[in-house]
Amino acid sequence: MLGRLSLDAIPYDNGIIMFAVALMAIVGVVAVGSTTYLGKWGYLYKEWLTSVDHKKIGIMYIILAFVFLLRGFVDALMMRAQQATAGPGHSGYLPPEHFAELFTGHGTMMILFVAMPLIIGIINIAVPPQIGARDVAFPFMNSISLWLTYAGGLLIMASLAVGQFSTAGWTGYAPFSEYPANPSTGVDYWIWALQISGIGTTLTGINFLVTILRERAPGMTLMRMPIFTWTALITMIMVVLAFPALTVALGMLTLDRLFDFHFFTGGMGGNQMMYINMFWIWGHPEVYIVILPAFGVFSEVTATFCNKRLFGYRTMVYATMVIALLSFTVWVHHFFTMGQGPLRNTVFAISTMVIGIPTGVKIYNWMATMFRGRIEFKQPMLWTLGFILLFTVGGMTGVMLAIPGIDYKVHNSEFLVAHFHNVLIPGTIFGMFAGYTYWFPKAFGFRLDEQWGRRAFWGWTIGFTVAFMPLYVLGAMGMPRRMVSYSNPAWTPWLWVAAFGALIVLYGIACQVVQLLVSIKNRDRLADLTGDPWGGRTLEWAMSSPPAEYNFAVIPTVHGIDAFMEMKEQGTAYQQPAEYSDIHMPKSTPAGLVIGAGAFVFGFGVIWWIWWLAILGGLTMLASVIWRACTDDVEFTIPAAEVKRVEDERFRKLALAGQRGDVIDTGSRGRMPFGGDMTGLHPG
Amino acid sequence: MATTDASMHDEIQAEASQGTVVNFGFWIYLMSDVIIFSMLFAGFVVLSTSYAGGPTGRELFELPGVFLETLALLFSSLTYGLVMISLRQGNKRRVQGWLLVTFLLGACFIGLELHEFLSLALEGHGPQRSGFLSAFFTLVGTHGTHVTFGLLWILVMVGQVAYKGLTPAVASRLTRLSLFWHFLDIVWIAVFSTVYLGGMYR
Numbered sequence: 001m002l003g004r005l006s007l008d009a010i011p012y013d014n015g016i017i018m019f020a021v022a023l024m025a026i027v028g029v030v031a032v033g034s035t036t037y038l039g040k041w042g043y044l045y046k047e048w049l050t051s052v053d054h055k056k057i058g059i060m061y062i063i064l065a066f067v068f069l070l071r072g073f074v075d076a077l078m079m080r081a082q083q084a085t086a087g088p089g090h091s092g093y094l095p096p097e098h099f100a101e102l103f104t105g106h107g108t109m110m111i112l113f114v115a116m117p118l119i120i121g122i123i124n125i126a127v128p129p130q131i132g133a134r135d136v137a138f139p140f141m142n143s144i145s146l147w148l149t150y151a152g153g154l155l156i157m158a159s160l161a162v163g164q165f166s167t168a169g170w171t172g173y174a175p176f177s178e179y180p181a182n183p184s185t186g187v188d189y190w191i192w193a194l195q196i197s198g199i200g201t202t203l204t205g206i207n208f209l210v211t212i213l214r215e216r217a218p219g220m221t222l223m224r225m226p227i228f229t230w231t232a233l234i235t236m237i238m239v240v241l242a243f244p245a246l247t248v249a250l251g252m253l254t255l256d257r258l259f260d261f262h263f264f265t266g267g268m269g270g271n272q273m274m275y276i277n278m279f280w281i282w283g284h285p286e287v288y289i290v291i292l293p294a295f296g297v298f299s300e301v302t303a304t305f306c307n308k309r310l311f312g313y314r315t316m317v318y319a320t321m322v323i324a325l326l327s328f329t330v331w332v333h334h335f336f337t338m339g340q341g342p343l344r345n346t347v348f349a350i351s352t353m354v355i356g357i358p359t360g361v362k363i364y365n366w367m368a369t370m371f372r373g374r375i376e377f378k379q380p381m382l383w384t385l386g387f388i389l390l391f392t393v394g395g396m397t398g399v400m401l402a403i404p405g406i407d408y409k410v411h412n413s414e415f416l417v418a419h420f421h422n423v424l425i426p427g428t429i430f431g432m433f434a435g436y437t438y439w440f441p442k443a444f445g446f447r448l449d450e451q452w453g454r455r456a457f458w459g460w461t462i463g464f465t466v467a468f469m470p471l472y473v474l475g476a477m478g479m480p481r482r483m484v485s486y487s488n489p490a491w492t493p494w495l496w497v498a499a500f501g502a503l504i505v506l507y508g509i510a511c512q513v514v515q516l517l518v519s520i521k522n523r524d525r526l527a528d529l530t531g532d533p534w535g536g537r538t539l540e541w542a543m544s545s546p547p548a549e550y551n552f553a554v555i556p557t558v559h560g561i562d563a564f565m566e567m568k569e570q571g572t573a574y575q576q577p578a579e580y581s582d583i584h585m586p587k588s589t590p591a592g593l594v595i596g597a598g599a600f601v602f603g604f605g606v607i608w609w610i611w612w613l614a615i616l617g618g619l620t621m622l623a624s625v626i627w628r629a630c631t632d633d634v635e636f637t638i639p640a641a642e643v644k645r646v647e648d649e650r651f652r653k654l655a656l657a658g659q660r661g662d663v664i665d666t667g668s669r670g671r672m673p674f675g676g677d678m679t680g681l682h683p684g
Numbered sequence: 685m686a687t688t689d690a691s692m693h694d695e696i697q698a699e700a701s702q703g704t705v706v707n708f709g710f711w712i713y714l715m716s717d718v719i720i721f722s723m724l725f726a727g728f729v730v731l732s733t734s735y736a737g738g739p740t741g742r743e744l745f746e747l748p749g750v751f752l753e754t755l756a757l758l759f760s761s762l763t764y765g766l767v768m769i770s771l772r773q774g775n776k777r778r779v780q781g782w783l784l785v786t787f788l789l790g791a792c793f794i795g796l797e798l799h800e801f802l803s804l805a806l807e808g809h810g811p812q813r814s815g816f817l818s819a820f821f822t823l824v825g826t827h828g829t830h831v832t833f834g835l836l837w838i839l840v841m842v843g844q845v846a847y848k849g850l851t852p853a854v855a856s857r858l859t860r861l862s863l864f865w866h867f868l869d870i871v872w873i874a875v876f877s878t879v880y881l882g883g884m885y886r
Contacts, residue, residue: 248723256818262812630840
């Protein structure tokens with residue numbers, strides 16, 4: 001009846017886990033309790049859970065990402081504490097099994113449930129308005145993607161309380177992830193969390209690929225798209241090409257584990273190298289899937305805060321394309337040591353090093369944009385500057401790792417750990433923080449507090465450096481990754497430094513939490529009445545903040561790159577049209593939520609071999625899809641009068657902003673409020 | 685105002701092209717499915733001689749049965765073509781009729797495939813026997829699962845045609861089902877060539 005699920009599945013004996021579970025339960029009870037107390041269930045259901053609005057879906061993605069960022073970071077702190085205290089003669093405070101769950105969970109969560117939802121969330125918020133669209137091509141599918149991602153995340157959360165998480169690392173290499181070596185539910189939780197959220201991501205890829213190619217405003221040719229939209233487009237092409245490979249690799253592993261197939265087993269004709277190849281055929285493009293949108297954010301931010309058109313727009317686009325193409329040709333560099341022979345290793349080494357060239361083009365483009373620009377050191381720009389400095393170091397060590405001779409020495413060592421954190425934190429995470437601070441006023445109508453933002457920036461930058469530079473040293477000293485304890489006393493001081501660095505990062509994260517609270521408290525003072533708090537160049541800043549449900553009352557016509565800047569220069573940016581027409585928007589639907597719930601139930605059933613539950617979850621999904629496929633009436637109309645009312649309100653706010661002189665405080669260079677004189681701001 | 689005119693024009697165009705946007709999205713989905721099958725084919729080729737002491741494809745495959753399967757699926761593609769012609773003629777009964785014929789041919793295909801799978805498994809040559817057989821069952825079975833969902837979709841569409849008639853929305857869905865069905869046919873040609881013909885000469 002309950003498969004292999006019994007009360008033994010709850011880890012009573014592990015105090016740390018029970019504490020985390022209790023904390024989770026308290027947060028859950030408080031959330032449910034306060035929603036009930038405030039009588040907000042209806043609001044939550046109608047306005048958020050069933051919403052197909054890309055802006056709300058984006059926000060929900062980012063909430064998920066921040067929850068998992070906290071969890072993943074706690075895992076990191078625990079690992080740093082363990083390694084600092086588990087030197088010669090000590091075993092630290094964690095048993096090896098628990099430590100293995102930590103590094104597996106940390107990697108899985110940070111990539112799939114922090115980086116991905118942050119990226120998809122920010123793309124959801126920024127891309128449709130950047131191309132002058134009212135929503136994505138498939139709003140309902142967007143909601144399915146969101147809830148599938150939540151279902152995967154919820155499975156990871158469930159693994160904390162019921163059963164355990166995988167101990168096989170975030171890559172889950174066979175045969176260790178196979179049933180004979182790892183019969184517990186851990187690997188199954190890992191598989192289904194990735195599988196379900198991965199399918200959601202594939203759907204997102206299809207959705208945005210079509211959105212960007214087919215829903216652009218008139219006049220916005222491909223070569224007039226904002227760079228962030230370009231990177232999103234190329235990322236989504238990569239998602240559609242790469243994620244199915246993960247689906248297949250995980251599917252085969254599932255068949256091995258559940259039904260005794262022999263894809264990756266030891267013996268009976270299984271081929272373990274095939275798993276590693278298949279995983280990295282997805283895994284390497286995935287690395288660029290999480291970095292390219294960050295490059296896009298940095299491009300937007302640099303242009304905006306240097307008050308210049310981005311240097312080398314075309315080369316930026318081509319560099320992004322080349323990186324995407326090359327990213328599919330380098331996967332073997334993750335296992336140079338596994339005996340492909342020198343010829344194949346050389347081919348993949350060269351293709352890996354070649355990626356440095358388009359990336360270098362981008363770095364120079366950003367620097368050339370800053371050159372003779374009027375740089376405003378606002379939070380998004382700070383993250384960008386931190387990125388350029390630190391990421392370059394990470395890129396260099398990447399080229400070192402791409403040399404097979406060096407890789408043989410530092411493969412799977414702390415050097416590697418230092419390298420990929422050095423590209424992922426200053427690259428992806430800083431990029432997403434830049435995007436978060438940059439587009440936050442667009443999503444919520446008020447800016448984030450500068451002071452606390454600066455503190456967060458310094459906490460992260462210094463903390464990152466202190467935490468990860470020692471790992472390069474440790475790698476060079478020969479320390480392997482994922483060590484629960486060790487016997488070399490020379491490593492201990494470096495690990496203490498790293499642990500201290502993690503605490504500085506903790507300070508940075510604390511500042512971000514405070515920043516959010518302070519900003520909410522001061523939201524009136526930080527209010528963005530114009531919709532254009534930074535002097536933006538692209539179309540999303542032409543909308544009010546937060547935007548009306550339909551984004552644009554009148555779809556703009558685009559005449560060049562940096563469409564909104566052009567409108568401001570020509571004085572056409574803030575003209576109220578004489579009349580409005582009806583707008584058709586997609587209706588909310590609970591089907592996406594139900595499909596996500598079905599996926600969670602299905603995953604849970606399969607993990608615990610509760611087959612009736614799995615069938616129930618599967619049928620729920622199937623029934624929702626069929627029900628939806630038979631629904632024709634999926635849109636509603638916002639009448640022109642209602643549009644006029646909303647837009648009148650917006651223009652009233654704009655007038656108020658003009659009176660308050662809000663816009664002027666965004667810079668000391670005397671930039672004029674909306675519609676004003678913008679000449680002289682457009683060098684070269 | 686010029687912009688208003690442009691946007692209204694755009695909106696009208698957008699509504700007219702909504703169907704093509706959905707079809708384009710469906711094409712992209714099919715391309716992602718191509719990746720799924722590519723990976724399965726690659727896996728099959730890697731494991732195609734990993735018999736682990738078990739039987740080879742040459743010993744197991746019975747081409748006459750596979751030939752019948754192939755005929756059923758290829759003719760179902762033809763009959764689905766007739767669905768689309770009837771749709772263009774606006775002949776509701778004929779659309780339903782050809783949909784049902786397509787369904788029957790697809791069901792024959794699935795029946796034959798299940799028969800093959802079951803007889804292999806009952807002789808002790810199930811997917812657990814060797815890496816080769818795991819890859820064989822997974823590749824062919826994934827295609828079969830697609831066909832099964834296609835059959836379900838056909839039934840849903842028969843119902844929609846009956847209740848809603850040949851509305852633009854229904855016609856648009858029939859177009860995508862057509863893409864899906866022909867796609868599965870093409871994949872089957874690759875399965876037949878790689879797995880069965882290749883297996884006979886490996």
